[in-house]
Amino acid sequence: MNKPFISLCPEITRAHALTLVDWLEDERITCYLSDSRHVSRSIEQVIDRTQLPILTHLFNQGGRFFMAYDRHDAPVGFVRLIKTGSNCEIVLVIGDSDKWGRNLGASTIREGMKLAFLDMRAEKLIAKIHPDNSRSLKAFLRSGFMLESETPTLTSFSMTAASYFQFLREGAGGDSTRIYITEIDKARLEDLIAFEQGPAVVELEHELERAIVVKPQQVACNVITMNSRALLQLDDEEFEVALVYPEDADSNAAKHSVYSDIGTAILGYQEGDAIDWRIADRTRRIEIKKVLYQPEAAGDFHL
Incomplete structure (x- = not known):
């Protein structure tokens, strides 16, 4: 990058x-x-x-x-x-x-x-x-x-x-990689952050504003949407995560809230994308190795 x-x-x-x-x-x-x-x-x-x-x-x-x-x-x-x-x-x-x-x-x-x-x-x-x-x-x-x-x-x-x-x-903010979000996910997340404050909300709102919005039926199957599971590489370590809403977060089950550093970082990115993001007070390199499950690709539009 x-x-x-x-x-x-x-x-x-x-x-x-x-x-x-x-x-x-x-x-x-x-x-x-x-x-x-x-x-x-x-x-x-x-x-x-x-x-x-x-x-x-x-x-x-x-x-x-x-x-x-x-x-x-x-x-x-x-x-x-x-x-x-x-x-x-x-x-x-x-x-x-x-x-x-x-x-x-x-x-x-x-x-x-x-x-x-x-x-x-x-x-x-x-x-x-x-x-x-x-x-x-x-x-x-x-x-x-x-x-x-x-x-x-x-x-x-x-x-x-x-x-x-x-x-x-318009994508003129200097971010080299565009991200994608479904209409449903964006509406739910905007409702979620409407009355919240703090650094996590700032980062999430920024990502929502710059994202390309698509219909759930049209989002590419290799994009991380809400409730997706993905294989990530964080610096030199590989692990699986699920991107979930705050009420479903469970660190023991590798379910990361969209408010978390990793959660906000990976929302909307695709397989093969790599990003730098500040996590736990230091900068980490995150690579999206593979999307293991995406609700839209599986026809689970209710998730």
Whole structure:
């Protein structure tokens, strides 16, 4: 899989904070950040005044802060989301200069969009970029943002929630492999998540929005639909799983809820597909080896 992979994690450790300070002392980064000196000093003060190993709560005052990890679970940057009313501003930095030029910025933007629109429920996402930061300008344009305003010192881009959902449905969200879901499964799952919240719901809603919807009678027999059983390879380990609704989940019987990391990850994929997904706080490679049972293929449309 060649598509750059990024995951955003809210937990901030002392080691992360020290890495952030190093990034914010790099003039190639700070020249584009209007308040970078202030941010760097603030982080250093946070480190000095507390000995706590986890500093997450201190970084989430006045906004939400996330470390960005690549597929090798190495921190490569950060995202900050600041919501004011119905609008949200995104601040993004790829701090690891060795990773520049690998399209990690665009992947990080997409993850930030997911959180802003599906978790924080923003109506508009705004990015304010230094006009000389050509790499960031291109990344936001590739991600579907539109120019909102421009001055000699600041270029503002924005995307509305409606545009974001259209972006996903058209398959323009940067996901290299499309997924398929039946009309019945989508309706049931949308009812399921209507009043739920949390990271699992965000990921599931994202997958539902970007999926190609088909009639149950027309879904290919090698697609993982709800209540399917499949043989997976997780890194180097093979095992069977059943994808079920939350009330039917049973880890002892390898029945994984669609809310679980593995459950959301495999929904709608086909035999032969391989994906990177963050499971239990680390990135894993999942390959769909074989669909062993699919209700639609067996004529069990009631499941």
